[in-house]
Amino acid sequence: MAAFFISRILRVIRLNLVKYNTPKTDGALRQFSQQLQAWSEEKLQQKPGPFRQSELCRGLIGAETLPTPPLVYWVNRESLLAGGIVILPDHDDAEILPVAARAALALGLPHFFTWGRREIQCWSATYSPPEKVWEYALPHGEESTPATFRKCFNLLIEELEKQFYNLQQHIPEISATYLANLIHITYLDILPSIQKDAQLSIAEGRMTPSPDALKNSLLQMLLLPPALATVNDLPRDFSVADFPNNLAEAVNNLPEKLKTTFTSHHETVLFPEDCQRRFLHYYYRLEQIKSALPEFIADAAALVLKSLSFELGGRPLPTTGSGLPLVAINPDSAIEDPSPEYEISLPGIAAAIALVRNFSNSPPHQATQVYTNPFDLKTKLANHFFTGALTDETIPNAALQKELNARLRFAWPNHKISFGGKTPVWAWQLLHLTGLLDQGSRLELTIPKNWLWDRFGEKIPEVIRAKFVISEIALIGENSLKCQFQPGDAATTSITRENDSQRTIEPPLPRWLRPFAIIALFASDPTFHLLETGELQFYEEGTCQGYPSAGLQCYLQSTLGKNLWSLLAPGRPQPRPEKMAAQIASAGVPLPNEKIIRALGQLSTRKGIVTTADIDQEITVWLGATTPIEPKRSLKSTSKKQPDAPEIIRLFNNKCLEEEIPIFPDNYIFKTPxxxxxxxxxxxxxxxxxxxxxxxxxxxxxxxxxxxxxxxxxxxxxxxxxxxxxxxxxxxxxxxxxxxxxxxxxxxxxxxxxxxxxxxxxxxxxxxxxxxxxxxxxxxxxxxxxxxxxxxxxx
Incomplete structure (x- = not known):
């Protein structure tokens, strides 16, 4: 069986190796790298040697542009002591050499190997461009067999070990990229254990940080030892299980700005037993290289921030200024220009930014005040520009919901606001910040787009309308919206779509802002035109109740109705007849006027069996050329089959509609974290x-x-x-x-x-x-x- 797998790999490689620019190349290259790693593990188990582990190192900073993750041979992975690295070029060996050299130096290695189209080569990474020090020609044509490829692999391992033994006295050269990888790989190793422990806490009913807070607290904890090492104050005797308390005294010796960052407003993360040994390796490695830390810690923190900031909740700020003092919210890096007056950063990001500011040769400007939670900002600010992102989609438990509702009373003292249910934390933070905006202030935030559909989103435009309007909504990527909040009572909102085209909407009531915005963002031009011209309008539930249920049902069975329902109520089955009016109003589905709805309801009386094409034809007659529905073609039927009695078909359909349709995976994945x-x-x-x-x-x-x-x-x-x-x-x-x-x-x-x-x-x-x-x-x-x-x- 093993011979069959190897021969299949080689067959794919022989077909694709010379044609690296074809679509199949990426797959063949990835599969071959996985096979090399499997052979490596087998080899390491059979024969004792200097290497203890091999890995396709996917999280390596400095190797992001490589076509496949590099194959790294570890002497001690936990201490980031690598013995060799193998790169697989995808097209041109020469073009990849500078990137491969950076990947090697990121691990402190002076050499790297490439397995190319025609040969295996060893290169010196300390020269620019890299210099070749060894090569072995690969077999081609009929000579290419599983046995010959396995021989090539064995020669590669031998040369890797030889290079390692020749340079075993070589101390890994410390660089900013090396230090960044030491932090980053430790973070990736420890995070799963911390998350698993948090899930157990949730199952046992204990309080636990949100996923974003957990990641930020872990990074803050990992950045604390290198920060202490820069002032030569790494404690030697401490308990990993109680690391935060043991280092409390040492933190006081940090510069004031660093001390504030590492001691304020963060969730304490206690290391589970299964990752305490991993942390000790990291800690002692930092102690070994502490003399180099002051030189490289700023650049290393910036590299870690660049790699992790998005998953930690940081987002890039707008590049254009407003001329107003800046309040930066969850930036993804240290801000240089304009300098923020106030900065709200998540704990891990705040720690990295603090290291950049304190140890950089040309440090960015320091904010007047730095917070790690939007609720910590309790000052009403006039003539300020609030900008950034809110990303915490954690659903708080009942106790935290009560606390968050109480916090809203500071920013909105004259309003009774009470979120509940499945409201994410960022929604509370948003209303808190809008409540702090005073005369002349503006707010521009990137927020998750799910508020347009979820129930909690109904309250956002209704609460802020007393002071602000949402003047702009722009689609950012796949899952976010940039929203501008400005003082005033203007009824128009500018919508920027995925292709940067713009539309303007004027919702008749705040509650219709969300469905109007969804249609403006995602619907076709003909459908949006129907709303612009008033041929489709939003109606309250009471008005819909007066419409015939048969007409509403026919409308939702039309192509136009189906498209609008799937857009405004994604994943939900179409409503049953008795709940039709209520659910149409709840979802915000716009309707034609009552006359058209009644005409649709009479179709079944006139035609018997009513198809979607029949309904589309009727809608086209009423709505004219602006309808997005193609008119039904006049085709002469040749079928001799008699139509079914319409009342029987309707009864069958209604009975079937009473059955609940399962939604996959939504109805089944709720137990999966x-x-x-x-x-x-x-x-x-x-x-x-x-x-x-x-x-x-x-x-x-x-x-x-x-x-x-x-x-x-x-x-x-x-x-x-x-x-x-x-x-x-x-x-x-x-x-x-x-x-x-x-x-x-x-x-x-x-x-x-x-x-x-x-x-x-x-x-x-x-x-x-x-x-x-x-x-x-x-x-x-x-x-x-x-x-x-x-x-x-x-x-």
Whole structure:
């Protein structure tokens, strides 16, 4: 079996090695790097040598532009003592040499190896450009066999060991990149244990920091020892389990600005037993190199910040100034110009910025006051420009919700504001900051875009309308919006879409701002034009209740209605007839006037069976040429089949609509912690393009590729892509995905049986299967042909 796998790898390599610029090259290169790492682990277990571990080092700062992660041979990984590094070039060996040299120097190595198209080579990284010191020609053509490639690999290991022994007295050269990697890799190693411990705390009902706060506190803790080392004050006797308390006295010896940063407003992180040894390796390595720390700590902190700031909650600030004193909120780096008067930074980011400011040769300006929580700012500020980002999407527990609601009373003393339910922390922070804005101040924030859909978002425009308007909403990336809050009572809001085109909306009431903004951001020009001209309008629930339910149901079954429902209520099944008016008003779906709705309701009386095409044709007649629906073509039917009685079909449809449609993965993933999920983004139906071992490549309808590990992940994505597009999140653990998929298929099977039961009771026997299939296809349900592959054949 092993020989088969190796021969397959070599076959792929022989086909692709010379054509590195073809689309298949990246996959072949990645697969070969994984095979080299597997061979390395096997070799290290068979023969004692200087190397203790091999790793495809994905988190290496300085190697971000390499086509595949470098293969690193560790002497002691926890102390960042590397013995060798192998790079796989993707196209031109010469072009990659400077990057490969930086990757080697980032680990303190004077040499690096490349496994190229025609030879294996060793290079000196201390020269610019790198100089070749050894090479071995790879076999080609008929000489290329599994045995010859394994021989080449053995020669590589021998040369790696020889170079290591020749330079075993070489002390790793300390640089800013080396120090940044020491911090970064330690952070990546310890974080999973801290997160697991936090999950146990949640399960036991104990308080625990939010995910962002946890990451920030960990980075702050890891930056404290190098900060202490710069003043030669690293304690020698301490308990890792109680590290914060043991270092409390040493922190007092830091410069004042550093001392304030490392002691103020942070959640204490206690290291679990399984990562205490890892921290000790890090601590003692810093003690060994402490003489070099003052020179490199500022640049190293900046590199760590660049790598981690986004996941820690930092965001870049706007590049254009406003001429007003600046209040910076969660910046991703030290701000040079304009200098902030106030700065709100998360603890880990604040610690890194403090090190940059204190040890840089040309330090950025220091803010007058630095906070680590927006609620710590308690000053009403006039004529200031608040700018930055709020990213904490943690859902607080009941006790914290009560505390946050109480904190809002400071900024909004005359308003009774009470968030609850599933409101994320950033929403409380947003209202607190808007309450601090006084005469002449403006607020420009990047916030998660989910407030446009979620229930808590209803309160945001309603609360701030007493003082401010949201004057601009711009789409930033896939998941964020930049919103400008300005004093005044103007009713217009400027909307900037993904392609930088702009639209202007004038919501008649604050509560319609969200659905109006969603349509302006994501709907087509014809659909948006219907709102601009007033042919579609927003209606309160009381008005909708007066409309015929049959007309509303026909409207939501039209192409226009379906598109608006999926845009404004994504993932939710269409409402049942008795809840139609309430849910349309709740979702903010705009409607045509009552006359059109009544005309749609009469279609079934006139035509019997009403199809989506019939409804689209009727809407086109009423709304004219601006409708985004293509008119129904006049085709002469040749079918001799008599139509079903409309009342029977309607009864069948209504019975089926009473059944709850399971939503995957939303209804099944709630027990999986957020940090154990992985997001996949795709557009349209997926198909499996290529498989290699456990690695699978999927491609969507836009020819975008998704590479993942595990057949269960691929099966889940392939199934769900038949009824919706991404993004969706699945558990990282394949076994959890398998359990979810099994439950989902069971629920779909039961749903299908219910449809058959209704059809059997209502419809003629010869029409049961056709009508069930037709109804199934109209719902937000996956392709039944794929579902059947996972259920017993006798169903």
């Amino acid at each position: 957020e940090n154990q999920r992985i997001e996949y983004n795709f557009n349209g139906r997926l198909r499996i393009k290529e498989t290699f071992f456990d690695e699978i490549i999927l491609v969507d309808q836009m020819n975008n590729e998704i590479t993942l590990q595990g057949i269960r992940q691929a099966e889940a994505l392939e199934l769900i892509s038949t009824c919706r597009s991404g993004p969706i999140k699945l558990p990282r653990d394949q076994s959890e995905t398998e359990k979810m998929l099994t439950r989902y298929v069971d629920d779909l099977t039961n749903l299908r049986k219910s449809y058959y039961r209704h059809a059997t009771n209502i419809l003629p026997d010869q029409e049961v299967t056709d009508k069930v299939n037709a109804f199934w296809r109209k719902q937000q349900l996956p392709d039944w042909r794929l579902v059947k592959t996972r259920i017993p054949k006798n169903f």
